Amino acid sequence: MIKAIIMEYGAIFKPIGSKEATIRDTNLYEGVGESIQKIKKKYRFGVVSSQDKSWVWDAIKLHGVYDFSVYFNGKEKPLPKSIEKQLLEGARNLGVQPSEISCICAKAETVEEAKKAGVNAIAAVYAGRSTIEELKKANPDKIVNSIGEISQLLGI
Numbered sequence: 001m002i003k004a005i006i007m008e009y010g011a012i013f014k015p016i017g018s019k020e021a022t023i024r025d026t027n028l029y030e031g032v033g034e035s036i037q038k039i040k041k042k043y044r045f046g047v048v049s050s051q052d053k054s055w056v057w058d059a060i061k062l063h064g065v066y067d068f069s070v071y072f073n074g075k076e077k078p079l080p081k082s083i084e085k086q087l088l089e090g091a092r093n094l095g096v097q098p099s100e101i102s103c104i105c106a107k108a109e110t111v112e113e114a115k116k117a118g119v120n121a122i123a124a125v126y127a128g129r130s131t132i133e134e135l136k137k138a139n140p141d142k143i144v145n146s147i148g149e150i151s152q153l154l155g156i
Helices: 032-042 053-062 083-094 108-117 132-137 147-154
Strands: 004-008 044-049 101-105 120-124 142-144
Touching (some): 004 083, 044 083, 083 108, 108 132, 142 147
Parallel strands (some): 004 044
16 A cells, blocks of 8 residues: 655656756646645655755745655765665655655656665656656556646545
């Protein structure tokens, strides 16, 4: 039974495409903010990212999706940048087993890392960080084309 949802930063925010960008240049994918609010009513929630914690946290606060139970990041603690290890740390922080987590993955490599960690992987095609072929090859548990499909899948 799924008790927690962890979203990869890239499944929440559209790519900026500029090194000179600021937090104000960040934009959520359409419907993500509302979906996160619904997810948090039913599940424990976290975000995983290899981005700097202050950048991610400021972007999340700017868009009003910041009141979740845990945030973890490889640069926040002496954790390796390995998403697998970050997800295992996230399970510990959320008080659940890895098999009780679904990770919304933006990239094929995150799907692979989630699978190694024993976490259910939901590949988010809408994020465009990997092709559909790359995502399928990574063998996710589910593939979704929109944030709306995630809401339906989770029954929210």
